[in-house]
Amino acid sequence: MRITDINIKNYRAFYGEHHICLDKDGKNLMVYGENGSGKSSLFTALEDFLKSSVGKIDVEENIFVPASQKNTASIKVDIKESPETSKTTTFELKLTDKEIISADKTLIADANKIKGFFDYRSLLRTHMGHKDKVDLFDLLIGKVEYSFGGSLISNDSGILQNSINEFSTKELGREWFNIYKDTFTKRQDKKQQEATKNYLSTKFNPGLKKLLKDIEQDTNTFMKYFGANVKISLEFDKVEYQGRRKLSGNSINLKIDFFEKSIPKHQLFLNEARLSALAISLYLASIKVNPLTGALKILVLDDLLIGLDMSNRLPLLDILKKHFIEVDNDKQFQVIMTTYDKVWYELVRNYFGVEKWKYTEIYTKSLKDDDFEIPVIFNENGYLERAKHYLTEKDYKASAVYLRTEFERIVKTICDKQKIPVCYHKNQKETTSEDFWTAIESQTDLDPTLIHEITIHRGVIMNPFSHYDLEKPEFEAELKATITAVEKLKDEMKNVKKNKTIDKLEKEIARLNTEIAGKDKLIGELGAKLKAK
């Protein structure tokens, strides 16, 4: 089950209607967005959408929506049920309904149970001081605080907030919140005391213990990707009711073994990078612990990369690839990541490629000068599409730039895939698309007609130093023809094969020999004529 389209209207940062297309097969999504462009609104839109399958929620409308558009905020998601079918079902959360109204919304409720939503804020919370021991209870289960007057001060969710307690089939975070609330706000008569004690001993404590045990193995597996060659274990005994507003034992101690030897001052082992790695590993392990068959499984990581140092970013991609993406079909997650780091956006693009991923950019744009900004979603369909887009916009220069970029991408890909040797330059920056093109021309079986066609346009449009007058009307026609040629080259990418270079050379030698022989013959004949005279 995969999401194929996301439509967001007048929701939080999304003023107006916005569409993110994940193609008919429901690709994973990587979003680049400037700060304030609406990445987090996308995160909450998906989270609200899933939550609204099991209860009513308040949909937050964009504050700039004009009176005529009030109460029109909505989040619409198309879901394809299986790879074998082309059938998609549309589900919509409208502000006025506060919940998804659909007979099939069980699909979304299933997805809500198995969802993974992790953001940089959750990660930042892991960077807290640990003195003599590392207590992860608040971080994992959540932190609740009540005032002496009995009002709720804070309720910070933990990493394992949504994990299901197998003893009660409820979410652990919510269970903890309710236990805490009961001891702080309810009258502690004998019945209430017994109820809390009983719940702790028969449901909460054994359930938490079991979950921690279950996620240890995967956590350690994931930690290895981050280069932390250690074995962690999470020690939890039991939470006990000690009377009104008194709960004890709410601590989960981290124990770390390094090559089967316990590290005595292990809190020193946990620098910020390792703590981040641990938090991510625990979180991902807690998602994997659930039954995975069948349901739509969404893993949304909002700006998580930015919360990670360089050494932790690539390992995260490796984990996602090997444990969430490149797994059996019915256990695959649909991963949605956002970042405001363009370098990382490109790196993820290179890492995962385009077959299973969609890359989208969100920029902010003012409707008028000095007006508020709205997000502009750019569903990136490749440089060629951008070139076409700018051609229709009459921005010829931009079109030519994207065309040249696409051409460079294609020739580099062909040389890379076919392992075609390219001219060596001591300074790598001096390697140009010309070098790649010459190599393709001479060493592949690419159709000579297409080679000819490309060669004609290369000199004019695709030369970065071309002084072609962009204002001339004939330039538009030239651009169109070049786009057609590059499109053909793109279509041929998969078919191009490296040619047997020696055959070609032998043929050339034979041709030259014939030519020489012909010229020798001519010289001989002319010499003979001269002698005769």
Add this chain to the structure above:
Amino acid sequence: MIGNPPYDVYQGSKKEEIEDILNFEIYQKCKGGKINSFELFLAKTHELLQENGINCQIFQNSFLADNSSRNLREFYFRNERIISIDSFPERDNPKKRVFESVKMSVCILLSKRHAINGNDYEFVVRFWDDKTMLKGYLTKFSIEEIILFDPKQLIILNLRIEEKKIYHYYYQNVTKYSDYFDCLEGELNMTFHKKYMINNPSNPLIVKGAQIQRYFTTSTPSQGDIEYVDEPKYLKDYSKSKKSHHHNINRIALQGISGANDKIRIISTLIPQNIYCANSCNYIIPVEGNNAISILSLLGIFNSTLTNWIFRKSSTNSNVNCYEVNNLRIPDIQHKSNALNYIEYLVQYVLYLKQEIFNENESQLIYHYFEQIIDGMVYELYFPELLKKHNREIIKHLGELPEFTDSMSDEQKMKICKKVFDRLNDKEHPVRVNLFYMNSIPEIAIIEGKNENN
């Protein structure tokens, strides 16, 4: 007419008084069961009101669902136009009660004297969390619906609008518990039969309400002492009573009173032969000729989340009355004997695992998991189409469940439990997957209170 009539049951020394009162024709509509004084006031109210006169009174909430108020309810449905009812269920916390010193639940009825023809008029019922009337929910009933849900007792249920459908599904199963079983009050009255209750453990045990837990009896009850019956003396005095022989059969014992606000209202277990029941508990025995459904299968169904929800929805006080139990439904059992056998075997497992000797986390988890499977099967038995539609069936994926036999040792039984658990608890086993996603089905989510607090 505005009133706060007295709440007092006519019993014991007052019985004679009520017999005289009932001779007046206007009070005859109050007949049936134990008569409460507020019912007499309601009967009189109608006589005093003029046509279209308005009546607003606060009285016991039992008016909504108790058998004893059945005739009066029907009279009001026909002869008064009920405008609204505000119901304040029983609260343990005095601060939440309408009258701090009165624990019992109360309601406020607003009606107009105006005879109604037909059953399609609707009235509003608001169920409030406490006296502040700030939190609660509103629902509506037509007389037609009330007849549909319970044509005999005509009860006004504590049902939200979205819950009505589930309740109706359940009661579409026409077979009542009373068709195969009988629920009775414990044979030993703790007051009248006190003389038969002794402390000598060499005599047969008397099970009291506080000892009964889900799937086990405790030897350390939260209140009261463990007592035993002076059997020869009791049997000598009561040999003619049918009840005095019911200790000779395996029966289900249940707590006679459970918290009106509790999610779990039915707390029951199997008690073997030669154990007596005090009247603080009720018990269920099979009726003669019941070969269709075993007492163990019924125990699984009875203790299930679904049955608890249904009971909670139709009960207005903390009593678990026998007539309410007898009115519960057994799923249409044609072609389902296999499923009932499976429930029976799973109940054998949980009864075994719940013995107090097994306190480790592992056996606790096995116990909880088997309970979840029973819950899932019960949903499937009552709502087969619903589970089929969402592809969350359980029964067809269960595979082999071995039956316990008398000759098996504890070790052998535990081995069976572990083997079945390991198989069905595999992370991707269809039973575990379907149970995991079961409460995504909106109807099941409502029953399990997925969005309510624990």
